Amino acid sequence: MNSLEVKSVTKIIKNKKILNNISLEANDGQVVGLIGPNGSGKSTLFKVITNIYNPTIGKVFVDNIDLQKEYEKISSEIGFLIEEPSLYENLTGKENLMLISKLYNKFDSNIFEEVCNELEINKFLNVRFNKCSMGMKQKIGIAAAIIHNPKYIILDEPTNSLDAESIIKFKRLIKTLATRGKTIILSSHILSDVEEICDKIYILQNGEIIDCINNQENKHCIQYLIYTEKFNLRIDQIPIIEKDGQKVLIVKEEQLNDILNMLSRNNIRIFKIQEKRNTLQEKFIERIGYNECD
Amino acid sequence: MNVIKLEIEKCIKERKYIAPLISIVFFIAISAYFASHDPRGRDYFTYTYYVFILNCRVIFPIIVAIFFTNVLVKEFEKKTARIHFLKPYGREKALLYKYIAGSVIISIIFILTFFVYELILLIVFKIKGLEIFNIYEFSFKEFYLRAYSTLLLQIVFLITFGAMVFIIGIITKKGIITILISLLILISEQRGLFLDIIPKRILFLSTAAKYNYMLQLDKMVYISYLYDLMLNISTLLGFILISFLLIRRIELD
Ligand SMILES: Nc1ncnc2c1ncn2[C@@H]1O[C@H](COP(=O)(O)OP(=O)(O)OP(=O)(O)O)[C@@H](O)[C@H]1O
Ligand SMILES: [Mg+2]
Numbered sequence: 101m102n103s104l105e106v107k108s109v110t111k112i113i114k115n116k117k118i119l120n121n122i123s124l125e126a127n128d129g130q131v132v133g134l135i136g137p138n139g140s141g142k143s144t145l146f147k148v149i150t151n152i153y154n155p156t157i158g159k160v161f162v163d164n165i166d167l168q169k170e171y172e173k174i175s176s177e178i179g180f181l182i183e184e185p186s187l188y189e190n191l192t193g194k195e196n197l198m199l200i201s202k203l204y205n206k207f208d209s210n211i212f213e214e215v216c217n218e219l220e221i222n223k224f225l226n227v228r229f230n231k232c233s234m235g236m237k238q239k240i241g242i243a244a245a246i247i248h249n250p251k252y253i254i255l256d257e258p259t260n261s262l263d264a265e266s267i268i269k270f271k272r273l274i275k276t277l278a279t280r281g282k283t284i285i286l287s288s289h290i291l292s293d294v295e296e297i298c299d300k301i302y303i304l305q306n307g308e309i310i311d312c313i314n315n316q317e318n319k320h321c322i323q324y325l326i327y328t329e330k331f332n333l334r335i336d337q338i339p340i341i342e343k344d345g346q347k348v349l350i351v352k353e354e355q356l357n358d359i360l361n362m363l364s365r366n367n368i369r370i371f372k373i374q375e376k377r378n379t380l381q382e383k384f385i386e387r388i389g390y391n392e393c394d
Numbered sequence: 395m396n397v398i399k400l401e402i403e404k405c406i407k408e409r410k411y412i413a414p415l416i417s418i419v420f421f422i423a424i425s426a427y428f429a430s431h432d433p434r435g436r437d438y439f440t441y442t443y444y445v446f447i448l449n450c451r452v453i454f455p456i457i458v459a460i461f462f463t464n465v466l467v468k469e470f471e472k473k474t475a476r477i478h479f480l481k482p483y484g485r486e487k488a489l490l491y492k493y494i495a496g497s498v499i500i501s502i503i504f505i506l507t508f509f510v511y512e513l514i515l516l517i518v519f520k521i522k523g524l525e526i527f528n529i530y531e532f533s534f535k536e537f538y539l540r541a542y543s544t545l546l547l548q549i550v551f552l553i554t555f556g557a558m559v560f561i562i563g564i565i566t567k568k569g570i571i572t573i574l575i576s577l578l579i580l581i582s583e584q585r586g587l588f589l590d591i592i593p594k595r596i597l598f599l600s601t602a603a604k605y606n607y608m609l610q611l612d613k614m615v616y617i618s619y620l621y622d623l624m625l626n627i628s629t630l631l632g633f634i635l636i637s638f639l640l641i642r643r644i645e646l647d
Contacts, residue, residue, distance in 0.1 A: 186473040
């Protein structure tokens with residue numbers, strides 16, 4: 101059973117189709133990534149998921165509740181940060197966070213403290229929000245998305261303007277939240293981060309989902325490149341290319357043993373064996389189709 | 395109840411009350427100055443109410459327009475509408491609580507102004523040795539009854555006007571445009587532009603300064619007063635209903 105489901109959502113703004121027939125699913129405890137070029141519709145999709153926008157066609161279900169019809173029932177279980185933090189400029193970070201947790205009627209001092217510690221925002225909690233730096237604002241924005249302990253956490257480019265150390269801590273926090281059964285959907289342009297923390301990744305382009313990658317499988321999908329001398333044997337199902345006068349066999353992990361045996365039986369010299377991990381970046385480039393990129 | 399309290403706290407913490415307060419202090423200062431130069435030599439009490447209620451036609455609606463715009467439209471402009479209207483109790487209630495909080499603050503400000511203004515004028519009149527009270531047509535008790543019932547009507551008028559500002563704010567989502575349209579409506583009414591379309595009897599705007607001469611009347615016409623009070627209240631409820639219908643349909647960005 102999927103706890104968050106986007107069903108064939110189309111969003112038209114000012115006669116322009118921003119999202120086109122999008123379907124997406126996320127389960128309990130899953131971290132789902134959303135990647136795509138600028139303007140592909142990531143933020144718009146997030147706004148539909150959080151009921152900021154109404155879908156033109158289609159529906160969003162959270163815990164089997166139709167978001168558009170019965171949003172009130174589920175609203176306190178959804179926390180979000182979309183584009184920039186939407187907080188009150190004249191209030192301090194602390195006042196903002198208190199306000200949010202109180203408005204959701206879910207103020208819990210333990211969670212409050214934990215979130216502040218994890219994100220290391222204690223130092224500037226009493227600074228007025230419009231006096232905060234970009235990174236400080238971003239951290240308070242992330243805190244605001246999780247301060248009321250929601251089950252669904254929607255984060256649009258959460259690592260924007262965070263420093264390197266904070267990004268590492270943030271990723272750790274996301275993993276912890278996922279182990280507690282939270283469903284997290286996030287977007288980012290930093291593919292290595294997405295690859296590291298997400299279980300499932302959707303690729304969005306021009307308002308359409310063009311691929312869904314199961315990251316667990318993708319991570320374990322390792323290929324080997326075997327560089328050998330030239331030979332005239334035909335080997336079925338193995339792609340072979342020629343490079344610098346050598347043959348290169350592209351072999352999957354489970355085929356590796358058989359191929360090596362076969363090569364040695366035929367006395368074919370092996371120069372080197374290289375491990376090739378199928379990174380998200382490669383997959384992304386392959387799907388989006390930037391030919392000029394290497 | 396709790397939420398209304400939070401909303402009021404938010405307004406206070408965000409210092410939303412500052413603009414109306416400054417304009418009101420300004421208003422008191424100017425009025426106090428003119429009071430001491432009143433050529434018609436009215437007594438203190440007549441003068442207090444005369445000036446105060448006359449201002450319900452111009453200065454106070456402007457303050458209300460700016461204040462209510464500030465309270466609501468800022469949420470759209472600063473994108474905090476996302477958190478404000480996506481609450482467990484729903485958009486309608488979020489809007490209603492906001493409206494109540496705004497009305498409470500503005501009412502408190504006006505009642506305070508009323509008494510501070512009265513006090514200041516009292517001092518001015520005392521210093522100048524002018525007449526404090528001159529019972530010429532009715533009793534002191536009757537006078538107060540008239541004065542406070544008029545004050546009540548003015549406050550109801552102002553918050554009805556505030557509800558209208560909310561509707562414009564929801565539609566335009568832009569602060570400057572909301573204030574301009576509200577003021578345009580105000581001016582149009584005073585120039586009588588609406589009278590061709592809407593009969594005066596059912597136009598709440600026309601009740602704004604109806605009673606500014608009440609002190610000169612032999613008898614205050616309470617039936618007509620009650621009618622105007624009900625007119626404002628029903629218009630107010632109508633406005634709230636319209637804003638409920640609108641807030642459900644708009645997008646919060
Ligand atoms: N309110 C709006 N009115 C008109 N067009 C809009 C609106 N919001 C978004 N768009 C358009 O929708 C498309 C998708 O925008 P969106 O912000 O969702 O992209 P994104 O994937 O989040 O991009 P980025 O990576 O730059 O954040 C863009 O072409 C944008 O111009
Ligand atoms: Mg975006």
